[in-house]
Amino acid sequence: MKTSFGTLKHLIYHSIGTLVIVGLTTVSASAWADEGQQPVRPQQVPDSADETKPNSGDLPTPRSEHDTQPEVASPGAPAEGVVEQAGAGGVTGYGRAGVLELGGSLGLQMANNLTELNISPSVGWFLADNFQLSGIMGLSYIDTGDDSATLFGVLAEPSYHLPFTRTAFGFMGLGMGVSYVDGLGTGFAMAPRLGANFIVGRSGILTPTVSWQYTTHDVDNTMGNTALVAVSSALRVNVGYTVMW
Numbered sequence: 001m002k003t004s005f006g007t008l009k010h011l012i013y014h015s016i017g018t019l020v021i022v023g024l025t026t027v028s029a030s031a032w033a034d035e036g037q038q039p040v041r042p043q044q045v046p047d048s049a050d051e052t053k054p055n056s057g058d059l060p061t062p063r064s065e066h067d068t069q070p071e072v073a074s075p076g077a078p079a080e081g082v083v084e085q086a087g088a089g090g091v092t093g094y095g096r097a098g099v100l101e102l103g104g105s106l107g108l109q110m111a112n113n114l115t116e117l118n119i120s121p122s123v124g125w126f127l128a129d130n131f132q133l134s135g136i137m138g139l140s141y142i143d144t145g146d147d148s149a150t151l152f153g154v155l156a157e158p159s160y161h162l163p164f165t166r167t168a169f170g171f172m173g174l175g176m177g178v179s180y181v182d183g184l185g186t187g188f189a190m191a192p193r194l195g196a197n198f199i200v201g202r203s204g205i206l207t208p209t210v211s212w213q214y215t216t217h218d219v220d221n222t223m224g225n226t227a228l229v230a231v232s233s234a235l236r237v238n239v240g241y242t243v244m245w
Contacts (some may be wrong), residue, residue, distance in 0.1 A: 011168060059077075083096065083100070093166065097126050100124070100245045103241050106237050114142070117141050119140075120240075130160060135157075138151070139153075149183070154177045158173060158174065168198055175192075175193060176191075208239050215235055
């Protein structure tokens with residue numbers, strides 16, 4: 001009887017221990033599930049039938065982006081006025097709007113019984129890209145041996161400069177203004193001009209030109225004044241040097 005009671009007692013203790021182990025295992029698994037990643041749920045794939053269904057008929061709300069139009073090219077002086085530090089190493093090249101050019105040219109012509117010396121200071125400003133307006137003052141002295149004459153002139157010249165490379169340009173201009181000659185007075189002056197611009201160094205410009213100078217002075221050929229005839233109509237070749245700012 002004692003043996004049976006001991007055996008029953010042993011079975012009861014064994015059953016209680018088993019239940020405790022199973023309970024602890026269940027609690028640990030539950031805690032691990034709470035601390036770990038949530039189970040991945042499969043993404044819901046939209047029904048292909050729903051994609052082919054027509055919309056409800058409601059249009060999206062209209063809206064305005066208020067986009068502004070960009071500025072277009074227009075004639076007139078550049079907004080910044082005179083550009084500074086133009087040339088190599090700067091952000092502005094020759095021929096760009098706002099570039100200021102200062103300098104002058106020198107011409108010498110020698111032939112039989114004819115010597116002509118011409119000095120022409122000038123200032124130019126690019127009103128727009130490649131388009132320049134220049135003021136040119138000219139002083140010419142002509143000596144034919146027997147006669148001589150001095151010509152003063154002031155010209156306003158619009159010119160267009162066509163770039164061939166970053167350092168070479170061709171240009172053409174038409175100067176118009178007034179001139180004064182000793183013994184003839186004041187008259188109208190016109191000077192078509194062709195030439196080239198070559199960038200020298202950082203901001204220097206070498207400019208060889210050929211021009212035809214014409215004035216409206218009346219000359220009495222019976223007087224035999226060859227110098228005055230030459231002043232009234234002359235073909236000149238000049239070499240100029242200017243600096244852009």
